[in-house]
Amino acid sequence: MAAMTIRDIARLCNVSISTVSRAINNDPSINEKTRERVMSVVRKFNYIPNNSARNLKMTESNTVALIVKGVNNPFFQGMFPYFQKELVENGYDYFLHTISGDADEVYVAEEIAKEKRLKGIILLGGTMDYPDVVLKNMQVPMVLCSVAGRGVNETTGPVHVSSVSIDDPKEAYKVTDYLIHKGHRKIAMLTGTREDNTVGLLRLSGYRRALEDNGIPYDEDLIAYMDAQNPEYTEANGYAMMTRLLKRKKEFTAVFVIADRMAIGAYKAIYDAGLKIPQDISVVGFDGIELTRYMEPSLTTVIQPVQKMVDSSVRLLMAQIGGSQEREHLVYEAELHERDSVLDKN
Amino acid sequence: MAAMTIRDIARLCNVSISTVSRAINNDPSINEKTRERVMSVVRKFNYIPNNSARNLKMTESNTVALIVKGVNNPFFQGMFPYFQKELVENGYDYFLHTISGDADEVYVAEEIAKEKRLKGIILLGGTMDYPDVVLKNMQVPMVLCSVAGRGVNETTGPVHVSSVSIDDPKEAYKVTDYLIHKGHRKIAMLTGTREDNTVGLLRLSGYRRALEDNGIPYDEDLIAYMDAQNPEYTEANGYAMMTRLLKRKKEFTAVFVIADRMAIGAYKAIYDAGLKIPQDISVVGFDGIELTRYMEPSLTTVIQPVQKMVDSSVRLLMAQIGGSQEREHLVYEAELHERDSVLDKN
DNA sequence: CTGAAAGCGCTTACAG
């Protein structure tokens, strides 16, 4: 038995397909009795309209898509409920679409925009480094949220989309400077791959500048890069990188880890080496995911202003949907949240 | 400027839309020169076909959807790569679709099946307790993976779909029995809500039966239920439940936590009470997520056979797609993996 | 309030 169509329902009800369509879509012009009769048949046969046909025919939807690169990023996961709430409150339908790390997010965005007649798109993750020509072709309002890349902190972000981000070098500077003021001079770092030119590079640059400003020489031996074969901010990578760092037998009293999840692995590596946190090694993370409150000791980390970032992303998207030609590139301040993983050596 | 259609490209190339379609879809009958000419225009104008039109017209796709209830479940996340690998190796396109906890997963499954002309669906999470009439209407092969519910462990699972799961009561029994054999008699449990009739109830029943078989009276005061207002297997809930349990001042030497993520919060609550793991309280988790290796001490937990479950789900789906009328309900054995969070009191 | 008709943007036999 093939799937039912609107035509089958129409036949079963002795009405036209127009009427069935009106019943399903709650068209106010339809007679209530007719509607109920049609809907009872719809329910009885478990009829489900074909969304492809619907999307194809409708000239516009009321839908915003949240496209996420990296489903298993707990930092992004923490944002979902806020996005959902904000978008629904603004009267939009909303769905989450996850794409793999190697997908072309802008192409996918356009593809879905066409397919679903989207009102707008929020892109979570990814980079700012899209060629201008790509963004120029975007047919639908788009906001980049929590992206990283060269463009972000310069005055000229991509001109065809708005963006919301933090200042990665600045926040990394704050972390490093904080550790220095707590009396640490040998500060290690767990960063991205050597080839990384997004968050890894940006945060490394902030770290270097802070050392420089405090008259501490930069020591490449205190940097652990992520394995390029498996570039993920996971516990396993944090563990591997920290273990590698400890094996070098270079002295250090603190480590800055550029992602909270990696800090979890780093903790384990430190414990496995028979060392204590923070007595032997102080640790600072980055992102501010919920889990960090439950680590032992609780992790001092940079908490990104998730709610503000979400609110602004939605606000900027609404503005674009409303016809605004203005594009904004907001950069928010994050908060270095002191907990129990850093030793004050003063 | 409105979005381009196949018609625009045809006009620009001085060919028919059929030819453009053939170029885009790599139809072997097309002249290579023509194809290149068309594709260069496609690229130049960044033309993207409308998938709704495509899906509507095509009679079948080669696509399997993985529908997941609960994106932020790290146990499910651990399965994604395996699913991806298996499905691609079997020659299928694949995409992940996440739905919220309150969505009707079977309805959504049917909706997407129609929209995308799916070959099959794997439903990850959710329950086995679908009315038979609902599953009977499924127009497309479906396998339920890692579901829980009354039906699973009985001989008659839903007859219109296959399923792959573990035996929740049995595994909970193993955990409890293990703790008893390690010399524990006062064993607490962090479970689901009072109303839960899926994993929470099933694992609780296994726990009770193990106590019974070992002549240990069941004590309701040693059970912490999840708050029904916020029924999630999160660190925060684990922390809150463990804290509540400790406040009761009932003596216990071990606790069985029905989800690893909750165990993370439970650890913190135990530490905050000035107690040690496992010296004061032994802890056993459930699921076997990666993170548990990095806890301090590393968590003894029930590791679900993720790879087997994925492989079988895909295999059963392939069989259904291939026309098999047989439906199987596989129940796998999980592994109680001993690590460092349980004290041997013998 | 309801129906007949046009058309959304594609794919795919069919004919040449």
Added chain:
DNA sequence: CTGAAAGCGCTTACAG
């Protein structure tokens, strides 16, 4: 190898 035509399953002016 290419084009004209039919049609996928809906929605929505338009007419009555």
